[in-house]
Amino acid sequence: MYVAVKGGERAIDNAHAWLAEERRGDTNVAELSLAQIREQMSLAVNRVMAEGSLYDPDLAALAIKQSRGDLIEAIFLIRAYRTTLPRFGYSAAVDTGAMTCDRRISATFKDAPGGQVLGPTFDYTHRLLDFKLAADGEVPQAPIAEPRMEATPHITEFLQGEDIIEREPASDATPGDLTREPMSFPAGRAVRLQSLARGDEGFILGMAYSTQRGYARNHAFVGELRIGKVPVEMEIPELGFAIEIGEVELTECETVNQFKGSKTVPPQFTRGYGLVFGQSERKSIAMALVDRALRWEELGEDNLGAAAQDEEFVLSHCDNIQATGFLEHIKLPHYVDFQSELELVRKLRREAQELAEQMATQEAAE
Amino acid sequence: MKTDISATARKAWMSLLAQADEAELASLWRGFDHDPAFDWLRPPEAGGVMVRGRMGGAGAPFNLGEMTVTRCALTLANGTVGHAYVQGRSKPKAEIAAKVDALMQTDVATDLRQAVLQPLQNRLAAQRQARAAKAAATKVEFFTMVRGED
Numbered sequence: 001m002y003v004a005v006k007g008g009e010r011a012i013d014n015a016h017a018w019l020a021e022e023r024r025g026d027t028n029v030a031e032l033s034l035a036q037i038r039e040q041m042s043l044a045v046n047r048v049m050a051e052g053s054l055y056d057p058d059l060a061a062l063a064i065k066q067s068r069g070d071l072i073e074a075i076f077l078i079r080a081y082r083t084t085l086p087r088f089g090y091s092a093a094v095d096t097g098a099m100t101c102d103r104r105i106s107a108t109f110k111d112a113p114g115g116q117v118l119g120p121t122f123d124y125t126h127r128l129l130d131f132k133l134a135a136d137g138e139v140p141q142a143p144i145a146e147p148r149m150e151a152t153p154h155i156t157e158f159l160q161g162e163d164i165i166e167r168e169p170a171s172d173a174t175p176g177d178l179t180r181e182p183m184s185f186p187a188g189r190a191v192r193l194q195s196l197a198r199g200d201e202g203f204i205l206g207m208a209y210s211t212q213r214g215y216a217r218n219h220a221f222v223g224e225l226r227i228g229k230v231p232v233e234m235e236i237p238e239l240g241f242a243i244e245i246g247e248v249e250l251t252e253c254e255t256v257n258q259f260k261g262s263k264t265v266p267p268q269f270t271r272g273y274g275l276v277f278g279q280s281e282r283k284s285i286a287m288a289l290v291d292r293a294l295r296w297e298e299l300g301e302d303n304l305g306a307a308a309q310d311e312e313f314v315l316s317h318c319d320n321i322q323a324t325g326f327l328e329h330i331k332l333p334h335y336v337d338f339q340s341e342l343e344l345v346r347k348l349r350r351e352a353q354e355l356a357e358q359m360a361t362q363e364a365a366e
Numbered sequence: 367m368k369t370d371i372s373a374t375a376r377k378a379w380m381s382l383l384a385q386a387d388e389a390e391l392a393s394l395w396r397g398f399d400h401d402p403a404f405d406w407l408r409p410p411e412a413g414g415v416m417v418r419g420r421m422g423g424a425g426a427p428f429n430l431g432e433m434t435v436t437r438c439a440l441t442l443a444n445g446t447v448g449h450a451y452v453q454g455r456s457k458p459k460a461e462i463a464a465k466v467d468a469l470m471q472t473d474v475a476t477d478l479r480q481a482v483l484q485p486l487q488n489r490l491a492a493q494r495q496a497r498a499a500k501a502a503a504t505k506v507e508f509f510t511m512v513r514g515e516d
Binding site (some may be wrong): 118231 | 415421429430454503506
Protein backbone atom coordinates (compact mmCIF):
# COMPACT_ATOMS: atom_id res chain seq x y z
CA MET A 1 0.00 0.00 0.00
CA TYR A 2 1.29 3.46 -0.86
CA VAL A 3 0.37 6.44 1.28
CA ALA A 4 1.44 9.94 0.29
CA VAL A 5 3.90 11.26 2.82
CA LYS A 6 4.47 14.98 3.06
CA GLY A 7 7.48 16.66 4.56
CA GLY A 8 11.17 16.19 4.04
CA GLU A 9 11.46 18.79 1.26
CA ARG A 10 13.75 21.04 3.26
CA ALA A 11 15.94 18.11 4.31
CA ILE A 12 16.14 16.92 0.69
CA ASP A 13 17.06 20.38 -0.63
CA ASN A 14 19.74 20.76 2.01
CA ALA A 15 21.08 17.27 1.36
CA HIS A 16 21.44 18.09 -2.34
CA ALA A 17 23.14 21.40 -1.56
CA TRP A 18 25.64 19.55 0.61
CA LEU A 19 26.08 16.93 -2.13
CA ALA A 20 27.03 19.72 -4.55
CA GLU A 21 29.58 21.03 -2.06
CA GLU A 22 31.05 17.58 -1.44
CA ARG A 23 31.20 16.96 -5.17
CA ARG A 24 33.33 20.05 -5.56
CA GLY A 25 35.59 18.98 -2.69
CA ASP A 26 38.30 21.25 -1.30
CA THR A 27 38.04 24.56 -3.16
CA ASN A 28 41.80 25.06 -2.76
CA VAL A 29 42.16 22.27 -5.29
CA ALA A 30 41.52 23.20 -8.93
CA GLU A 31 38.15 22.11 -10.31
CA LEU A 32 38.07 19.28 -12.88
CA SER A 33 37.02 20.32 -16.37
CA LEU A 34 35.00 18.04 -18.61
CA ALA A 35 37.85 18.10 -21.14
CA GLN A 36 40.23 16.82 -18.44
CA ILE A 37 37.89 13.94 -17.62
CA ARG A 38 37.33 13.16 -21.30
CA GLU A 39 41.05 13.18 -22.12
CA GLN A 40 42.61 11.76 -18.96
CA MET A 41 39.91 9.44 -17.60
CA SER A 42 39.12 8.12 -21.05
CA LEU A 43 38.60 4.48 -20.08
CA ALA A 44 36.03 5.53 -17.46
CA VAL A 45 34.40 7.65 -20.17
CA ASN A 46 34.43 4.60 -22.46
CA ARG A 47 32.76 2.43 -19.85
CA VAL A 48 30.02 5.00 -19.25
CA MET A 49 29.40 5.24 -23.01
CA ALA A 50 29.32 1.44 -23.43
CA GLU A 51 27.01 0.69 -20.52
CA GLY A 52 25.04 3.92 -20.88
CA SER A 53 24.60 2.71 -24.47
CA LEU A 54 25.20 6.18 -25.89
CA TYR A 55 28.37 7.19 -27.71
CA ASP A 56 29.12 10.79 -26.68
CA PRO A 57 32.41 11.36 -24.81
CA ASP A 58 31.47 14.87 -23.63
CA LEU A 59 28.20 13.71 -22.11
CA ALA A 60 29.91 10.75 -20.46
CA ALA A 61 32.51 13.12 -18.96
CA LEU A 62 29.73 15.33 -17.61
CA ALA A 63 27.98 12.31 -16.11
CA ILE A 64 31.21 11.20 -14.39
CA LYS A 65 31.72 14.66 -12.92
CA GLN A 66 28.10 14.91 -11.75
CA SER A 67 28.21 11.43 -10.20
CA ARG A 68 31.48 12.13 -8.33
CA GLY A 69 33.09 9.25 -10.21
CA ASP A 70 30.40 6.69 -9.32
CA LEU A 71 30.29 5.05 -12.75
CA ILE A 72 27.00 3.20 -12.27
CA GLU A 73 25.39 6.50 -11.24
CA ALA A 74 26.98 8.09 -14.34
CA ILE A 75 25.63 5.29 -16.54
CA PHE A 76 22.21 5.88 -14.96
CA LEU A 77 22.40 9.59 -15.92
CA ILE A 78 23.31 8.69 -19.52
CA ARG A 79 20.52 6.10 -19.78
CA ALA A 80 18.02 8.67 -18.49
CA TYR A 81 19.30 11.27 -20.96
CA ARG A 82 19.17 8.95 -23.95
CA THR A 83 15.46 8.32 -23.40
CA THR A 84 14.88 12.03 -24.11
CA LEU A 85 16.56 11.89 -27.54
CA PRO A 86 14.38 11.45 -30.59
CA ARG A 87 15.54 8.41 -32.58
CA PHE A 88 16.66 9.54 -36.04
CA GLY A 89 17.11 6.01 -37.29
CA TYR A 90 19.39 3.00 -37.44
CA SER A 91 22.86 3.02 -38.95
CA ALA A 92 24.09 0.57 -41.54
CA ALA A 93 26.05 -2.20 -39.80
CA VAL A 94 29.57 -0.91 -39.19
CA ASP A 95 32.38 -2.63 -41.09
CA THR A 96 34.94 -3.59 -38.45
CA GLY A 97 37.13 -5.05 -41.21
CA ALA A 98 37.71 -1.46 -42.36
CA MET A 99 38.74 -0.33 -38.87
CA THR A 100 41.84 1.83 -38.57
CA CYS A 101 43.40 -0.26 -35.82
CA ASP A 102 45.23 1.30 -32.88
CA ARG A 103 45.66 -2.20 -31.55
CA ARG A 104 45.24 -5.60 -33.11
CA ILE A 105 46.48 -8.83 -31.61
CA SER A 106 45.84 -12.53 -32.08
CA ALA A 107 46.55 -15.23 -29.55
CA THR A 108 46.17 -17.91 -32.25
CA PHE A 109 48.27 -16.76 -35.20
CA LYS A 110 51.69 -15.29 -34.67
CA ASP A 111 52.16 -14.24 -38.27
CA ALA A 112 48.72 -12.83 -38.99
CA PRO A 113 48.72 -10.51 -42.03
CA GLY A 114 48.75 -6.98 -40.66
CA GLY A 115 50.83 -8.15 -37.74
CA GLN A 116 50.52 -8.05 -33.99
CA VAL A 117 50.05 -4.40 -33.13
CA LEU A 118 50.11 -3.79 -29.37
CA GLY A 119 48.78 -0.24 -29.32
CA PRO A 120 48.54 1.77 -26.07
CA THR A 121 48.19 -1.26 -23.78
CA PHE A 122 48.59 -1.98 -20.06
CA ASP A 123 49.82 -5.47 -21.01
CA TYR A 124 53.46 -6.16 -20.15
CA THR A 125 53.56 -3.28 -17.65
CA HIS A 126 54.75 -4.36 -14.21
CA ARG A 127 51.69 -3.03 -12.40
CA LEU A 128 53.93 -1.05 -10.09
CA LEU A 129 52.69 2.35 -8.98
CA ASP A 130 54.41 5.04 -10.98
CA PHE A 131 55.18 7.85 -8.57
CA LYS A 132 56.34 10.05 -11.42
CA LEU A 133 52.65 10.53 -12.22
CA ALA A 134 52.12 12.03 -8.76
CA ALA A 135 54.22 14.98 -9.88
CA ASP A 136 53.50 16.99 -13.00
CA GLY A 137 55.65 15.81 -15.82
CA GLU A 138 56.11 16.10 -19.53
CA VAL A 139 55.32 12.92 -21.41
CA PRO A 140 57.88 12.05 -24.08
CA GLN A 141 56.53 11.65 -27.62
CA ALA A 142 55.60 8.07 -28.50
CA PRO A 143 57.90 6.58 -31.14
CA ILE A 144 56.58 6.32 -34.68
CA ALA A 145 57.20 4.03 -37.63
CA GLU A 146 56.11 3.81 -41.25
CA PRO A 147 52.29 3.75 -40.99
CA ARG A 148 50.27 0.98 -42.56
CA MET A 149 47.21 2.60 -44.12
CA GLU A 150 45.48 -0.38 -45.76
CA ALA A 151 42.65 -2.25 -44.03
CA THR A 152 43.54 -5.10 -41.68
CA PRO A 153 41.71 -8.34 -42.56
CA HIS A 154 39.90 -10.35 -39.89
CA ILE A 155 41.84 -13.38 -38.74
CA THR A 156 38.85 -15.74 -38.88
CA GLU A 157 38.80 -15.18 -42.65
CA PHE A 158 41.97 -17.26 -42.92
CA LEU A 159 40.40 -20.20 -41.10
CA GLN A 160 37.31 -20.11 -43.25
CA GLY A 161 39.17 -21.29 -46.31
CA GLU A 162 39.37 -24.79 -44.82
CA ASP A 163 35.87 -24.58 -43.34
CA ILE A 164 37.58 -25.47 -40.11
CA ILE A 165 35.66 -22.71 -38.34
CA GLU A 166 31.92 -22.16 -38.53
CA ARG A 167 30.75 -19.46 -40.93
CA GLU A 168 28.66 -16.55 -39.74
CA PRO A 169 25.62 -16.79 -42.01
CA ALA A 170 25.32 -13.52 -43.92
CA SER A 171 21.98 -11.86 -43.27
CA ASP A 172 20.31 -8.50 -43.37
CA ALA A 173 17.46 -9.51 -41.07
CA THR A 174 16.25 -6.59 -38.95
CA PRO A 175 17.51 -7.28 -35.43
CA GLY A 176 15.31 -6.91 -32.35
CA ASP A 177 15.90 -3.75 -30.31
CA LEU A 178 15.53 -4.02 -26.56
CA THR A 179 15.16 -0.24 -26.26
CA ARG A 180 11.97 -0.54 -28.31
CA GLU A 181 10.37 -3.85 -27.34
CA PRO A 182 10.54 -5.40 -23.88
CA MET A 183 12.82 -8.42 -23.64
CA SER A 184 11.17 -11.82 -24.02
CA PHE A 185 12.73 -15.28 -24.03
CA PRO A 186 14.20 -16.92 -26.02
CA ALA A 187 15.72 -13.57 -26.94
CA GLY A 188 17.82 -14.67 -29.92
CA ARG A 189 21.48 -13.90 -30.51
CA ALA A 190 20.98 -10.34 -31.82
CA VAL A 191 19.17 -9.18 -28.68
CA ARG A 192 21.61 -11.13 -26.51
CA LEU A 193 24.53 -9.26 -28.07
CA GLN A 194 22.79 -5.90 -27.62
CA SER A 195 22.10 -6.72 -24.01
CA LEU A 196 25.66 -7.93 -23.33
CA ALA A 197 27.17 -4.89 -25.09
CA ARG A 198 25.42 -2.57 -22.59
CA GLY A 199 25.61 -5.01 -19.67
CA ASP A 200 27.66 -4.48 -16.52
CA GLU A 201 31.34 -5.16 -17.08
CA GLY A 202 31.76 -6.77 -13.68
CA PHE A 203 28.79 -9.08 -14.13
CA ILE A 204 29.81 -10.15 -17.64
CA LEU A 205 33.39 -10.65 -16.45
CA GLY A 206 32.16 -12.88 -13.62
CA MET A 207 29.97 -14.92 -15.95
CA ALA A 208 32.82 -15.29 -18.47
CA TYR A 209 35.22 -16.32 -15.71
CA SER A 210 32.77 -18.98 -14.55
CA THR A 211 32.91 -20.58 -18.03
CA GLN A 212 36.71 -20.67 -17.83
CA ARG A 213 36.59 -22.31 -14.41
CA GLY A 214 34.45 -25.15 -15.70
CA TYR A 215 30.81 -24.04 -15.59
CA ALA A 216 29.82 -24.62 -19.23
CA ARG A 217 33.43 -25.04 -20.21
CA ASN A 218 34.20 -24.07 -23.80
CA HIS A 219 37.90 -23.45 -24.02
CA ALA A 220 38.33 -20.12 -25.78
CA PHE A 221 41.27 -18.65 -27.66
CA VAL A 222 41.29 -14.97 -28.46
CA GLY A 223 41.39 -15.34 -32.23
CA GLU A 224 41.54 -11.61 -32.57
CA LEU A 225 41.20 -8.47 -30.54
CA ARG A 226 41.15 -5.11 -32.29
CA ILE A 227 40.60 -1.55 -31.16
CA GLY A 228 40.14 1.44 -33.44
CA LYS A 229 37.75 3.76 -35.15
CA VAL A 230 35.11 2.95 -37.74
CA PRO A 231 32.90 5.35 -39.65
CA VAL A 232 29.14 5.10 -39.05
CA GLU A 233 26.95 5.34 -42.12
CA MET A 234 23.22 6.00 -42.24
CA GLU A 235 20.71 6.23 -45.07
CA ILE A 236 19.29 9.77 -45.08
CA PRO A 237 15.70 9.56 -46.35
CA GLU A 238 15.51 13.20 -47.47
CA LEU A 239 18.67 12.77 -49.56
CA GLY A 240 18.06 9.29 -50.93
CA PHE A 241 21.62 8.14 -50.20
CA ALA A 242 23.76 7.20 -47.22
CA ILE A 243 26.34 9.47 -45.60
CA GLU A 244 28.78 9.00 -42.75
CA ILE A 245 27.25 10.62 -39.68
CA GLY A 246 30.40 10.28 -37.61
CA GLU A 247 32.98 7.90 -36.29
CA VAL A 248 33.06 5.67 -33.21
CA GLU A 249 35.86 3.89 -31.42
CA LEU A 250 35.14 0.20 -30.91
CA THR A 251 36.75 -2.83 -29.32
CA GLU A 252 36.04 -6.11 -31.06
CA CYS A 253 36.91 -9.58 -29.81
CA GLU A 254 36.48 -12.81 -31.72
CA THR A 255 37.06 -16.02 -29.85
CA VAL A 256 37.81 -19.37 -31.44
CA ASN A 257 36.40 -22.24 -29.41
CA GLN A 258 36.77 -26.00 -29.40
CA PHE A 259 33.78 -27.88 -30.77
CA LYS A 260 33.53 -31.64 -30.96
CA GLY A 261 30.88 -31.49 -33.66
CA SER A 262 27.32 -32.76 -33.55
CA LYS A 263 25.05 -35.10 -35.50
CA THR A 264 24.95 -32.69 -38.43
CA VAL A 265 28.20 -30.74 -38.13
CA PRO A 266 31.75 -32.19 -38.34
CA PRO A 267 34.28 -31.18 -35.70
CA GLN A 268 35.26 -27.56 -36.24
CA PHE A 269 35.95 -24.40 -34.35
CA THR A 270 33.07 -22.21 -33.25
CA ARG A 271 32.97 -18.52 -32.51
CA GLY A 272 32.08 -16.10 -29.78
CA TYR A 273 31.75 -12.40 -30.46
CA GLY A 274 32.22 -9.25 -28.43
CA LEU A 275 31.80 -5.67 -29.63
CA VAL A 276 31.84 -2.70 -27.27
CA PHE A 277 31.94 1.10 -27.56
CA GLY A 278 35.33 2.63 -26.81
CA GLN A 279 38.49 0.94 -25.67
CA SER A 280 36.98 -1.79 -23.50
CA GLU A 281 39.16 -4.83 -23.88
CA ARG A 282 38.21 -6.80 -20.77
CA LYS A 283 34.53 -6.28 -21.48
CA SER A 284 34.74 -7.36 -25.11
CA ILE A 285 36.63 -10.58 -24.31
CA ALA A 286 34.15 -11.38 -21.52
CA MET A 287 31.25 -10.63 -23.85
CA ALA A 288 32.62 -13.05 -26.46
CA LEU A 289 32.94 -15.85 -23.89
CA VAL A 290 29.41 -15.34 -22.59
CA ASP A 291 28.05 -15.07 -26.15
CA ARG A 292 29.65 -18.42 -26.94
CA ALA A 293 28.32 -20.07 -23.78
CA LEU A 294 24.79 -18.86 -24.56
CA ARG A 295 24.95 -20.46 -28.02
CA TRP A 296 24.89 -24.03 -26.60
CA GLU A 297 21.44 -24.83 -27.91
CA GLU A 298 21.94 -23.80 -31.55
CA LEU A 299 25.23 -25.74 -31.59
CA GLY A 300 23.57 -28.86 -30.20
CA GLU A 301 25.64 -28.90 -27.00
CA ASP A 302 24.42 -30.20 -23.65
CA ASN A 303 22.78 -27.93 -21.16
CA LEU A 304 25.09 -28.36 -18.20
CA GLY A 305 22.86 -26.24 -15.98
CA ALA A 306 25.55 -23.56 -15.79
CA ALA A 307 24.49 -19.98 -15.09
CA ALA A 308 26.37 -18.71 -18.16
CA GLN A 309 24.24 -21.00 -20.38
CA ASP A 310 21.00 -19.63 -18.98
CA GLU A 311 19.91 -16.83 -21.29
CA GLU A 312 17.14 -15.65 -19.01
CA PHE A 313 19.44 -15.57 -15.99
CA VAL A 314 22.25 -13.71 -17.79
CA LEU A 315 20.14 -11.17 -19.66
CA SER A 316 17.81 -10.46 -16.75
CA HIS A 317 20.69 -9.67 -14.40
CA CYS A 318 23.43 -8.12 -16.53
CA ASP A 319 21.91 -4.63 -16.67
CA ASN A 320 23.39 -2.65 -13.80
CA ILE A 321 20.77 0.10 -14.01
CA GLN A 322 17.86 -2.33 -13.64
CA ALA A 323 19.77 -4.13 -10.91
CA THR A 324 20.73 -1.06 -8.94
CA GLY A 325 17.27 0.45 -9.32
CA PHE A 326 15.63 -2.55 -7.76
CA LEU A 327 18.35 -3.08 -5.20
CA GLU A 328 18.55 0.49 -3.99
CA HIS A 329 14.82 1.14 -3.87
CA ILE A 330 14.60 -0.89 -0.67
CA LYS A 331 16.36 1.93 1.21
CA LEU A 332 13.54 4.37 0.38
CA PRO A 333 10.63 4.79 2.81
CA HIS A 334 8.59 1.60 3.21
CA TYR A 335 6.96 2.80 6.44
CA VAL A 336 3.47 1.56 5.63
CA ASP A 337 4.64 -1.80 4.23
CA PHE A 338 6.71 -2.32 7.31
CA GLN A 339 3.90 -1.18 9.65
CA SER A 340 1.65 -3.90 8.25
CA GLU A 341 4.41 -6.51 8.65
CA LEU A 342 4.94 -5.33 12.21
CA GLU A 343 1.22 -5.69 12.98
CA LEU A 344 1.23 -9.17 11.49
CA VAL A 345 4.25 -10.40 13.44
CA ARG A 346 2.83 -8.92 16.67
CA LYS A 347 -0.47 -10.70 16.04
CA LEU A 348 1.26 -14.02 15.34
CA ARG A 349 3.31 -13.66 18.50
CA ARG A 350 0.19 -12.86 20.52
CA GLU A 351 -1.56 -15.95 19.16
CA ALA A 352 1.46 -18.16 19.80
CA GLN A 353 1.69 -16.88 23.34
CA GLU A 354 -2.04 -17.43 23.97
CA LEU A 355 -1.72 -20.96 22.66
CA ALA A 356 1.25 -21.65 24.91
CA GLU A 357 -0.64 -20.29 27.93
CA GLN A 358 -3.66 -22.47 27.09
CA MET A 359 -1.48 -25.56 26.88
CA ALA A 360 0.17 -24.69 30.18
CA THR A 361 -3.22 -24.29 31.92
CA GLN A 362 -4.38 -27.58 30.44
CA GLU A 363 -1.29 -29.41 31.65
CA ALA A 364 -1.65 -27.93 35.12
CA ALA A 365 -5.30 -29.04 35.26
CA GLU A 366 -4.45 -32.65 34.30
CA MET B 367 22.88 29.33 -59.42
CA LYS B 368 22.97 25.53 -59.17
CA THR B 369 25.50 23.20 -60.64
CA ASP B 370 25.14 19.47 -61.19
CA ILE B 371 26.11 17.64 -58.05
CA SER B 372 26.86 13.94 -57.90
CA ALA B 373 25.60 12.01 -54.88
CA THR B 374 29.14 10.68 -54.38
CA ALA B 375 30.64 14.16 -54.12
CA ARG B 376 27.89 15.34 -51.79
CA LYS B 377 28.22 12.23 -49.63
CA ALA B 378 31.95 12.89 -49.32
CA TRP B 379 31.64 16.47 -48.05
CA MET B 380 28.66 15.74 -45.79
CA SER B 381 30.58 12.83 -44.25
CA LEU B 382 33.60 15.05 -43.71
CA LEU B 383 31.48 17.77 -42.08
CA ALA B 384 29.77 15.17 -39.83
CA GLN B 385 33.01 14.25 -38.08
CA ALA B 386 34.74 17.62 -38.20
CA ASP B 387 35.99 19.12 -34.97
CA GLU B 388 33.48 21.82 -34.04
CA ALA B 389 36.00 24.51 -33.10
CA GLU B 390 38.03 23.94 -36.25
CA LEU B 391 34.97 23.98 -38.49
CA ALA B 392 33.72 27.20 -36.89
CA SER B 393 37.10 28.87 -37.29
CA LEU B 394 37.45 27.86 -40.96
CA TRP B 395 33.88 28.98 -41.61
CA ARG B 396 34.57 32.41 -40.09
CA GLY B 397 37.65 32.60 -42.29
CA PHE B 398 35.55 31.95 -45.39
CA ASP B 399 33.71 35.15 -44.48
CA HIS B 400 30.54 34.55 -46.46
CA ASP B 401 27.51 33.94 -44.26
CA PRO B 402 24.48 33.62 -46.53
CA ALA B 403 20.88 34.58 -45.67
CA PHE B 404 18.72 31.49 -45.17
CA ASP B 405 15.44 30.13 -43.84
CA TRP B 406 15.16 27.06 -41.68
CA LEU B 407 13.41 24.07 -43.21
CA ARG B 408 14.15 22.20 -40.03
CA PRO B 409 15.94 23.99 -37.20
CA PRO B 410 18.78 22.07 -35.50
CA GLU B 411 17.61 19.16 -33.39
CA ALA B 412 19.73 16.71 -31.38
CA GLY B 413 18.80 13.05 -31.45
CA GLY B 414 20.14 9.54 -31.38
CA VAL B 415 21.03 7.01 -34.04
CA MET B 416 21.19 3.33 -33.16
CA VAL B 417 24.54 1.98 -34.35
CA ARG B 418 24.54 -1.57 -35.63
CA GLY B 419 27.27 -4.19 -35.74
CA ARG B 420 27.43 -7.67 -37.25
CA MET B 421 27.85 -11.00 -35.45
CA GLY B 422 31.42 -12.12 -35.94
CA GLY B 423 32.03 -8.89 -37.85
CA ALA B 424 30.37 -10.39 -40.95
CA GLY B 425 27.10 -12.13 -40.02
CA ALA B 426 23.63 -10.96 -39.09
CA PRO B 427 23.24 -7.41 -37.75
CA PHE B 428 22.53 -6.50 -34.12
CA ASN B 429 21.98 -3.20 -32.32
CA LEU B 430 25.12 -2.10 -30.49
CA GLY B 431 24.11 1.22 -28.90
CA GLU B 432 23.23 4.77 -29.85
CA MET B 433 25.31 7.79 -30.77
CA THR B 434 24.32 11.44 -30.60
CA VAL B 435 23.64 13.24 -33.87
CA THR B 436 22.37 16.75 -34.62
CA ARG B 437 20.50 17.45 -37.83
CA CYS B 438 19.01 20.45 -39.57
CA ALA B 439 17.96 21.65 -43.03
CA LEU B 440 17.88 25.14 -44.47
CA THR B 441 17.22 26.91 -47.72
CA LEU B 442 19.25 29.77 -49.18
CA ALA B 443 17.66 32.84 -50.79
CA ASN B 444 18.18 31.27 -54.25
CA GLY B 445 16.26 28.15 -53.16
CA THR B 446 19.26 25.82 -52.66
CA VAL B 447 18.65 23.37 -49.84
CA GLY B 448 21.38 22.39 -47.40
CA HIS B 449 21.20 19.39 -45.06
CA ALA B 450 23.34 18.40 -42.13
CA TYR B 451 23.63 15.27 -39.98
CA VAL B 452 26.63 15.78 -37.72
CA GLN B 453 28.01 13.77 -34.80
CA GLY B 454 27.41 15.19 -31.34
CA ARG B 455 24.94 17.68 -29.93
CA SER B 456 26.22 20.99 -31.31
CA LYS B 457 23.57 23.07 -33.04
CA PRO B 458 26.06 25.68 -34.30
CA LYS B 459 28.10 22.89 -35.90
CA ALA B 460 25.01 21.51 -37.65
CA GLU B 461 24.07 24.99 -38.87
CA ILE B 462 27.50 25.61 -40.41
CA ALA B 463 27.51 22.13 -41.96
CA ALA B 464 24.10 22.74 -43.58
CA LYS B 465 25.26 26.13 -44.93
CA VAL B 466 28.40 24.54 -46.36
CA ASP B 467 26.28 21.77 -47.90
CA ALA B 468 24.03 24.36 -49.52
CA LEU B 469 26.86 26.59 -50.75
CA MET B 470 28.75 23.60 -52.16
CA GLN B 471 25.86 23.34 -54.62
CA THR B 472 26.41 26.92 -55.82
CA ASP B 473 29.13 28.69 -57.79
CA VAL B 474 31.18 29.45 -54.65
CA ALA B 475 31.87 25.70 -54.32
CA THR B 476 35.51 25.88 -55.48
CA ASP B 477 36.42 28.66 -53.04
CA LEU B 478 34.53 26.97 -50.23
CA ARG B 479 36.28 23.65 -50.83
CA GLN B 480 39.60 25.47 -50.69
CA ALA B 481 38.75 27.43 -47.55
CA VAL B 482 36.87 24.87 -45.45
CA LEU B 483 36.70 21.30 -46.78
CA GLN B 484 40.29 20.87 -47.87
CA PRO B 485 41.79 21.99 -44.54
CA LEU B 486 39.34 19.70 -42.67
CA GLN B 487 40.30 16.82 -44.92
CA ASN B 488 44.00 17.52 -44.44
CA ARG B 489 43.69 17.69 -40.68
CA LEU B 490 41.73 14.42 -40.54
CA ALA B 491 44.24 12.66 -42.77
CA ALA B 492 47.13 13.98 -40.67
CA GLN B 493 45.49 12.77 -37.44
CA ARG B 494 44.89 9.30 -38.90
CA GLN B 495 48.43 9.16 -40.22
CA ALA B 496 49.86 10.15 -36.82
CA ARG B 497 47.92 7.44 -34.97
CA ALA B 498 48.78 4.83 -37.60
CA ALA B 499 52.46 5.75 -37.27
CA LYS B 500 52.34 5.25 -33.48
CA ALA B 501 50.49 1.96 -33.94
CA ALA B 502 53.11 0.82 -36.47
CA ALA B 503 55.85 1.46 -33.90
CA THR B 504 54.12 -1.02 -31.54
CA LYS B 505 54.05 -3.81 -34.11
CA VAL B 506 55.82 -6.90 -32.80
CA GLU B 507 58.81 -8.08 -34.82
CA PHE B 508 59.25 -11.73 -33.94
CA PHE B 509 62.60 -13.37 -34.28
CA THR B 510 63.52 -17.01 -33.81
CA MET B 511 66.05 -18.02 -31.19
CA VAL B 512 68.63 -20.29 -32.75
CA ARG B 513 69.67 -23.06 -30.41
CA GLY B 514 73.30 -24.09 -30.40
CA GLU B 515 74.12 -27.69 -31.37
CA ASP B 516 77.31 -28.21 -29.40
